[in-house]
Amino acid sequence: MVYQPLEEKRLKVEEIFDNTEDKNLDPSTTKWTKDPDYYHPDGDIVVLSENKLFKVHRFLLTRDSQLFAVMLASSTMTSFTDHRPLALGDSEEDFRALCWILYALPDELFCQADHAYQTTAKSRRLMSVFDITNKYQMKSFRQWSGEQLAKHCRNAELLSTCTVGDLKRLIITANTCRMHDLANSVASIWISRMDIVSLKCALTIAESLYSRWFEGRVYYFALLHGLRHNIGQTST
Template identity: 30%
Template sequence: MLNLAGGNTTHLRDSIYYIEDGTVVILVESTLFKVHQSMLIKDRSTFQSMFSLDEHSVPKQDEAASTVGPTTREGTDDSNPIVLQGDSADEFRALLWSLYSLPSDILLAMTAEASDLKFIHLAQISHKYQFRSIEAWALQVLTSYYALGSVTPHIETLVQLTELAVLCDSSDLLNAAILKWKRMVGEGKALSTIIIVAERLNLRGVLGLAYHSMMLKGRSEWDADPLLSRSQRIRLLSGHYTLSQICSELPSTPPRLKHANSCLHRSQCKIGWAELWKTIHTTKEGGISSQIMKLQSADLLGRMMLAESIIKAFGEGIPTEGLLDDIHEKCFKAALKTTQEKVKEIQENLVDWFSDVM
């Protein structure tokens, strides 16, 4: 991580963080920074041990006298800087900004819409060099910013944000990013890109929804998309076949009914629930479930969500034409809850039906 720069004169001094009275020169990419060593060892960062090791590596005065040539310690000037490998100048600049800025400057950046990339850079580099308090602060700022429903990041920024959440093991930030991904899927945007990113980062919930949404676009859409791989197209075909089979059996497979303790006619109640479920999924044109009949044959999620809405509407008092007569009132409420749980389960596990094995 600490290497000689070799005196390359093509390196440029940073316009902000090349501080004349700084004590250490650092090269990041092609940019030279001159800062105070005392700033970099804050928060018990990795720099503290790096500088300590560097000091121990310099020969003592009597030892230096017996060596041939100079023994200049790295970081002393532009021709012999400390070189940080694997970092970007923007990341290191963000770290220095957090260390040197006035409180008013930081507050201003926190309210600016363009501050998200700076805080992503800050969280990345503070995580790498173990500035724990700065990392926690940067993650909290990003989480608060992206938790706002009105914030719609570019997909490249959202990828960076999700990678950061995974890197730093930040569940709050990851959940905020996942909500943005799901909204994007719901809008049908960049589905193939979302599939690729979700597979790479193992975002199961997002991946299942993206596959489901892409599946509903039809095979002509998959084949025309240059980003989808052969195995991904196989998963789409597999998912379409499997979900079509499940949907065809849906009218005869209602969610399991949990009877209330006060239900005295459980057998009759169970039959009534099964008949209601079947009616919702098989009513003829113009009936209570005419909207379900318009959905695609493989749209399991859409059918279940619409069934949930119909059952909820029954519970709120729309005419039921006697469909609830045989169902105990408390059992019906339990049936609604069970249906809602089933919808959530399907959303979370959709990806399992998109297998690359036909």
């Protein structure tokens, strides 16, 4: 299966900094709560994701991310506290997944990699790790999580309960990272559990990735099940 590589979006420090200038970030009017697992008293930077505060160690954020290294080295961005957190715009689930991989112990990584210990929740966490480490250009973590997801895809049961949104995010990120084996596996899983709800979405994604194989399989599924009228016109 051949995909047209999408241009990898490179975040700039200024784009992240703009998010921290939100004048609505007022703890007196917003209910912020500390994350029970990743609010470390000895941490030196506070991050806000949705309404959850995370206090983490900046060296963990910067050791595999030039983006964070440049951003946090700026003299104008040296102090992020409970009252003025760094608001990155990520979901609480995604940033917690990032914290997990940054602080994970060897036995946790072993369990994540061992299929015998897999659950749908762990697969979803791995998807979040893959996506957010790609966003922040953490290449080592992105490569590891992508390889683990490729292994997970061989066990279709683990991804059988993923939402259409999960599949969409995973295949786009895999294609952006040029991990085409993973993108192919996700496409195959998507096709195997195709329904009316995901039909149009799958076709739109196939067209945006210029994947004639994926696109053809979607059309074939629609024709086979008499769902041609459910496709309609799509736009990329």
